Amino acid sequence: MRVDKYLWTVRYYKTRSIATEACKKGHVKINGTNLKPSKDVYVGEKLLVRKNQINYELEILDIPKSRVGAKLVDLYRKDTTPKEQFEALELLKYSKDYYRKKGVGRPTKKDRRDIDEYITDDSEE
Structure with missing residues (x-):
């Protein structure tokens, strides 16, 4: 799944276009490298997402098929933000x-x- 779509499905961004802009601006990283919005993400990878002056650290547990409800988000990602x-x-x-x-x-x-x-x-x- 594309990284912008993943961030939208797990509700880190309200729209997919906002997630795409965040990727283009360099607010989303894997292992310290900036990502293009079209980069595929896989289970087990760790994302660093800068949003609202906070660096969120996420671990991908599973890939959802479509946008999930707020209560189900924890099934697909693990938030390890200090x-x-x-x-x-x-x-x-x-x-x-x-x-x-x-x-x-x-x-x-x-x-x-x-x-x-x-x-x-x-x-x-």
Whole structure:
């Protein structure tokens, strides 16, 4: 089965065209090498899929005949993604979550001074 079709059938991508684009951009790898969307995958191979800033590590257990339901996905792949990947994503969310709300606009002069003061206070310690 083609790698783009496999990723679509096991529900890593919503559409097959999105899976194809991910392959073309180099977000899907086997043994560290980029794949074309038409590359065939076989049972026992390990895929590395970069999606939403997480590197998912998958082992192919079986090849489905068609797109499977969400409850049946675990029959066809084994997710061996380390928990550190998900923890790093959580830290990234918290690092972006600072005191200004989204859509408020550019920082004022006072905001800029407060930010500079905060940064210089941390570097002096």
